Amino acid sequence: MTPSADLTDALRRCAQRDPQALRAILETEGGRMLGVAQRMLYRRDLAEEAVQDALVRIWQKAGQFRAGDGSARGWIFAILRNRCLNILRDGARLSTLPPEDLTAMQDARVQAADRAMDGLAEGLALRACLSQLERPRARAILLAHVGGFDHGEIAAILSVPLGTCKSWIRRGLETLRRCLT
Secondary structure (H helix, E strand, O other), X not given: OOHHHHHHHHHHHHHOOOHHHHHHHHHHHHHHHHHHHHHHHOOHHHHHHHHHHHHHHHHHHHHHOOHHHOOHHHHHHHHHXXXXXXXXXXXXXXXXXXXXXHHHHHHXXXXXXXXHHHHOOOOOHHHHHHHHXXXXXXXXXXXXXXXXXXXXXXXXXXXXXXXXXXXXHHHHHHHHHHHXX
């Protein structure tokens, strides 16, 4: 069985409330989930919290996964990304940090998004598709999906109007979907 089929089966079993299925997801994707969360949140404690919350949400919502709508891995990581974004937007957790540390975190998120393209393997289809986009559009998508920034933050980083930023991301994602299928 392929890893993708294993994850799809694990989600189906989660929907049927098989606790071993959640363990299988954690064993297969736990390390990557923690890595993604830590790149988005820059704090191990918050990353661990995000992964735990995402696993709870996966358990609760597994019945909503539809294999025809996308990959199981994509569905799992979308839940994790949304949880990380919620943590970033919750200022209470970050308010314990001094302002200069918050600025450093913000800068590190921008740098991580800017380096993301270089981190993709040479032969990877996503890299080829991203390179077909105009640089500002590709950067906007990477800032959103790697850096975890919202549209308003991306518009400020790129010094473009909010509507332009939203259009770049929407159209860029449409182009990526067509390219990857």
